[in-house]
Each structure stands twice: as C-alpha cells, then as structure tokens.
Amino acid sequence: MNLSIAYLNDVHGYLEPHPELIFDAERREIKIMGGYSRIYSLIKDIRRQNLNTLVFDGGDTFHGTLPVVKSKGEAIVPVLNKIGLNAMVGHWDFAYGPDQLLNLNDQLNYPVLGINVYNNDGTLFLKPFLIQELENIKIAIIGICSNIIDKTMPENFSEGLKITDGIEELPRYIEQVKMEGADLVFLLSHNGYPQDIKTLSQVKGIDVCLSAHTHNRLSEPSLINDTIIIQCGCHGSFLGHLQLEILDKHINSYKYQLIPVKDDIDPDPEMDRLIEAIMKPYLSFKKEQVGQTSILLDRYNTLESSMDDLLLQSIKEITSADIAFSNGWRYGVPIPAGPVSRWDLYNIIPMNPPVSVVELTGKEILNMLEENLERTFSVDPMKQMGGYVKRCLGLTAYMRIENPQGFRLQDVFIGKERLTSGGIYKAAFVTQQGVPKNLGNNRIDLSIHVVDALANFLQKNSPYRPDVQKSFSLI
Template identity: 25%
Template sequence: MEEMIHIYHTNDLHSHLEHWPSIHKLVTERRRWHEEEGDEVFVFDIGDHMDRWHPLSDATRGKANCRLMNEAGYDAATIGNNEGITLPFEDLDSMYIEKEFEMLVANLYKQDGSRPAWAKPYHVYISKKGTRIGVIGVTVNFGRFYQQLGWNVIDPIEEIEKCVQELKEETDLIILLSHLGIHDDERIASQFPEIDVILGGHTHHILHEGKEVGSSLLGGAGKFGYYTGHVTVKLDQDTKTILQKSAVLYEMNEAGQAEGETEKSAVYYLEGKELMGEPVASLPAEITSDPMQHSELSKLLTQALREWCDADCAFMNAGMILKGLKQGDVTKFDLLEICPHPINPCTINMPGAELKEVLLQTRDETWPHMQIKGLGFRGTVMGVMEYDGIEFRQKGNVQQVFINGELIDAKKHYILAIPDMFTFGRFFPEIQRAEEKRYWLPEFLRNLLEWKLSKMTIHI
C-alpha cells in the first residue's frame, strides 16, 4: 500500500494580500479534496508573510497576518527578517499569541538563552497511517539587528544539525522550512542528506518543478503570493520508504481565483487604514514632494534624521518620500502611505577625508534617475539628494565641502546620519567598510517624520 502526503507552501508574501483570497481558497479546497481521498495534507509558510508597508500589518503589528494564516488552516510557519527585525521585541513576542499553528524557529532565542514561548525548533506530526514527519524551521542570521532588538539569532546550520541528529532516528520524513535563501538551501541539501524536502524563501526564488540536490527536493514559490507551491511525497505505507517526490507551482492568477478577490483585498487595506486613522500632527498648509526636486518635505525628513541621531550631518535621497501631505490633520496612515519603507536610521563615525569622498559621490548626476530594488526601498527612483548640515561651495576648479559652516577637516571624525539602505548596497565603498556603524532600531524613517511633525508647527 502507498501513502500520499501533500504539502502546500507559501513564502515571502510581504503582506501583498491581492491574491490572498485565492491562496486561502486553494489550500482550504485542496485540504478537503485530499482528506476525502484519505491522504495527508500540510500547509506551511516560510517567512516574510508580514511586511509593514501594508496598513493592516503595520496597524496590528502582524497579528492580522497570524489571523489570516489561522483562517486558512496553516499547520506551521517560520519567520523571515520582516517579522524578525522590523518589529520591536514586544510586538514580535506577542504577534503569534493567538496562533493555531506551530511556529518553528530553531535558531531564535531570547538574550537569556531561553526560547520564546511561541516558538520551538521543530515539530513531529504523525499521519493517519502512522508516518512520523519531522518539520524544522530556521531564519536568516541577521544577528546584529536581532541583538539590538533584544533577541539572539545564531547560526542556522548549527541548529539544523542538532535537530537532524534528534529527528533522524525518530522520524520517517524530515522537512525543512528555510528562510535562508536558495544558496544556503543547496548547501544544506548537500550537507544533510537526511532532509527529504527543503521549502525555501528569502531570495524569492521560483522553482516551478522543484530542484533535486542530492537526496533532497527543494521548493520555492517566488514572492508576493504570485505562486503557491505543492510538493507531493509518495511512500510505501509499510516500510515508510519514499517512492517518489514531486513539486509544482500554481500561478495564483490562473488557479481559479476566489470570487470577489479584488474587493476582499481592498477590505484588508481599508481595515488597516481605519486602524491607522489617528492624527499625529496638523499642517497649516499643504507640503508638496517631488523626487526630482528639492522639496520642503524631503528636507524636513533629512533634518529629522540628523536631529534624531544627534549627528553632525545627514543626507537622504528625495525618492524616499512618495508624495506630499495635504493641509490639515496628518494621520499615521498618511505617513505610512508617503514613506512605506522598513528602513531604519543609521549613523557612521568616519574621518573627514572619507566623508568628503562619500559626499562628493552623492553629487553624481546619475543618482536621481537610478531605479532601486530591494534593500527595503519601496519607491521607484532614487531622486535628488537632500542634505542637512552639509554645504558645497565651488572655489575655482575645486568643490569644497562644509559641515555646519566649517570647511571639512580631513583628520577630524564626524557622525553622518543616513538611511540604512546605503550601508547594504554597493553605493559607497567608504560606508560599506566603515567599522563604526550604529543602526537605530526599531524606528523607521516615517517614525522620525512623525516625531518631527508632532513637535513643531510648519510654516510654508
């Protein structure tokens, strides 16, 4: 006799709930169909289900995402970096308080060495036909950021090894939920032949029919809910030997869309908007913004960046502000809408000689039209650079740089405040190799703008 195990998986939804009604329909209908046939069914999420650009996720600090997974009947999930490092400690620690599924994060600890009450390294499921299925979860090791937020994330490979050692004699099938990225998944498949299925995320890879590496089958369903993955494992019921493994992706635009999907996803957005309707400031006049022009709003945020971080100077790309603010009350939703990025302030301590090189690089005429993807950026183009505490003056053929009215001193050290995305990409070599960096967590740039607006009256 043969046993069929069906595994449905999602990853990196990033709160793009446009196709969530269809995902919900697919996994709930398929569960019913398979169970009617006597087969086993599991539904897993591989992290970054939540992203705070969406008002419902931001307003509820991810609890709405937990609710949606409950309603869809998920069996287990792990966290991604969006759950892990864009929420204050207390928000992540309470996000899953009403979960009806297992949260598996083997490499996440509190700083006292204990595990959070809502998470465990793995869970063993027993199928109706007695097959023991061990499921492990791990997340990407952004240790520096977790440490600042009060968590301790350790090497996921070490934790996987511990889990595999405990599970390999006690289970018939091992599945890994890996928010590590495709390259680590391939490495893990080679290093741990005991793992039968690796369901991946983080790098948004799309594996239409899976990928076999050694004895493991890898799966990946892209991003934003464009796909839902389906892995099928066929076993010999008596010996528990795996006879066949296969993978397929269902494109959610074509997989039998849920009725009223657009309207349902709009309701999610409206619910979040209403929850974020609290006024935080009142403007006597409209403030406009344009990424290609120096504007009052982008100047204001750059000033807030320097003041919040108590830095000597600051710069920021104007494309960080997506549009202006109207006259009257400004709500939390308004600030989310114009500045949706999960980008934190960062300060760099650097000598004047290196700071000057960085600042001169920001004058490159190609910057404004540069299109950026990733690094937390949610805009379209970089836009012009805004400065605070920085002035450029031309003296003959030499461009001079002044910090707070004084000519920059090559040997003096300065504190520069910037959006943290400039430390991750290959924008500025001097910033990349700087050793004295401080990331100001958990505040986003929009929190700084709210702080600035709430404590001042703006005269346009």
C-alpha cells in the same frame, strides 16, 4: 501515500490582490496577482484533492503593509488562522521585538519554529520542530529563522536574543526527530536560497527544504544531494504545490507546480469579508491621489531600482543633501505608470520613518559601501546578509563585483567630483539600515516623515519622470 504540500513565503503582509511584475522571454508586464482570499481558495482546492495536505509559511508575514505594521502584526492573525497553516518561521516577523513575536505566536493556531534562536541564557526562544503524522507516516518539520536578525536588522528585533545560521544545530535535531520516529524530515528555512544550498551541501538527512527570504521564483525544484528545494517568489503572488508519492516511508517520486495566484481565481467569500474589515480604515489612502508616475516603479533589480530612485530623490531634495541612502529592501509591490495614491507610498515604506540627515566622511562612505557589497555578493552564502545593494543617489561608483572583500570599489564620485577619504558629505537617509548608527556626525531625525516627503515631491514633480544617473556600474 500521496502527500501534498502547499507553501507560501515572503508575503510581506499583502492581504489583497496587487500589481505584480511578470517576466517572460520578450518583456516585463504588470498583472494583478495574490491576495489571501484567492490563496485560500487554491489551498482549499488542494485539500479537496488530497486530505493528506500540509501548509507552511516561510515567514516575512507580519510586516510589509500598513495594516500589518500599524497593528504590530496582529491584523493578519485571523487570516492566517483561517487558512489553517501547520508551521512558520520568521525574519521581519521579529520587527516589533521578541515579546511581540511571542504574543503573535500565542494567538496563532500553529507554531513559529526556530532551532537557531536563543535567549541570552542559552535556552531556545521558539519551538524547534514539529512532528505531524498522516496515515502512519511521521513527518518532522525543523525550523530555521533568518540568521541576520541580530546582525543587520535594527536592534529591537533581537533584544535579548542570539541567532545562529543553524548549520551546527541541524544534524542534532535531525537525529532527535528520527529517534522520535520521524520517517521524513522537512526543513522550513528563512536563511535564503543560497544559504540553504550551502546548508544542504553540508548536512544530510533532509528530504524537503522549504526555502524563503531571497524571493526566488523557482518554477522547478532544485536538488542538492537528495533534498528537494522549493521557493515561491514573494507578496503571495505564487503558491507552491509539491506532491510527494511516499512508498515504504520514503519519497518515491514528486511533482511540483509554482501556481500563479491570478485574478481569475474565485476568491473565498468568507476570507474576502474578513480582509475587507481589516482594510476598511485604510480606504481613504487608496482614494487620495498624490501624483502621477510616467514609468513603472519597482524593486526587482539587485543594483538599483526605480522605486528607490523616487524615494531617494524625495529625501535628497527636501534636505538639500549631497547624497542619499536607503536600504536595499526587496519587498514592496510594483506601482504601475499612472496615478499614485498615498496607499502606494505606504507600500514603498510602510514603517514611515522620519527623514534623517548625517555628515559622513569619504572614508566612512567607502567602508559602508564595501561592507554592503560583501553582504550582498560574498562568495560565502552565510555572509550574504543584506537584501539588494544599498540604494544611493548623488553617488557614482565603478566596481568589479568579482574582487574580494574590501576591494570591489574602483572609483567613486559624489556629484561630479571624485570622493576623497577626508571629505565631509551631507547625507539624507531613512532608517539605520540606510546609514548604520555608528557612522557619521551630527545625525538628526527631521520632523517630516518619508511618506509626506514622497507626497510633497510628487505633487511638485508630476508626472514623475526620473532623471538620475546609475549609482553602480560594473567595469
């Protein structure tokens, strides 16, 4: 039997084609990519070529763009149901609380899986696995949701839940699905690529791992022991297509293609109409130009990014703060040089939280940054619990990335003055992922929200020409 697997991960609610940053040996360039109507056309073509096709979603699906956030994930449900997926897992999909995820799960025509998400009474919150049978071959799909949901995300994500990394549970479920007759075992995981490599180096019995969370564009599968691992970037800009030749109920050979979802792919007309109806209330935001940028704004950098520099400049200026912080989010499609619309600003931060200020001691800043660096660069993948490095403005840090936990920062300056442990610094920030709520004094949420702060800044500073110093330097 020949089996086809179509795979998406970390689409982050991007319903339509959008700018995407493409890398080659000589340059970076922007191309228009993605969009569920083109993704659906590709999946239909794969199904036409092979009736034995399974389609999976690695999660980070119900969050990331304004229509999806505003509807608490519900706007995208008809799109996903039309595609006809087989299963998914999640992370940002918990953003509206566990009850809303269960509500979304009930609306889907496929399950959200998770062997590692528990209610307080120890029972499983989600279905742990799914077994699909194709031509007398039974394929088990075991799900693992992100292990950081109850650790680094806002508290409402995991109210009443406990989440593990799934390593301890996985062998038990592999044994169970094989007892139920599974010939092949797939792992659908949102723990992240480094985390999945660690898991598969310790746990045997997985044939294919569909990885997510870390936005890796793997043009070739990775092999850990005998397990095939794929991951397909983000924002729906790429679709993974894994073809397996099954002989005597084992994988005899495989082929893989990371398919760019380019703008020369014919969109599916019915899906197009469905998406147009979802997007109709937001067309005015696309038409409302708020300013210009002279440079590409993107988030494709581990230490800092031009998109977050703009965000931090906006909130630092409006608060007259000494420093500014935001989370190192990975999601958010690039904004090319040229006009910037209000829609673009919502793509930067679709939650549109209030701008906040807090007073931090130098010691709190040092501890916060050291914790963040460990969560980004820990030698133990399971302790890598962030996105990118926390975004900072007004701060200059010199660090040695290879140093152990708590000892990476060598010297830190606020403005031109060396940071002192007992100093008090006014910080602007957005969300508790920017500055955890257990830190600082005199924490205040201002009446202005971030999208308006961005719009105000661009109206005064267009075209935007960044004049910021790098926050982190490796020495």
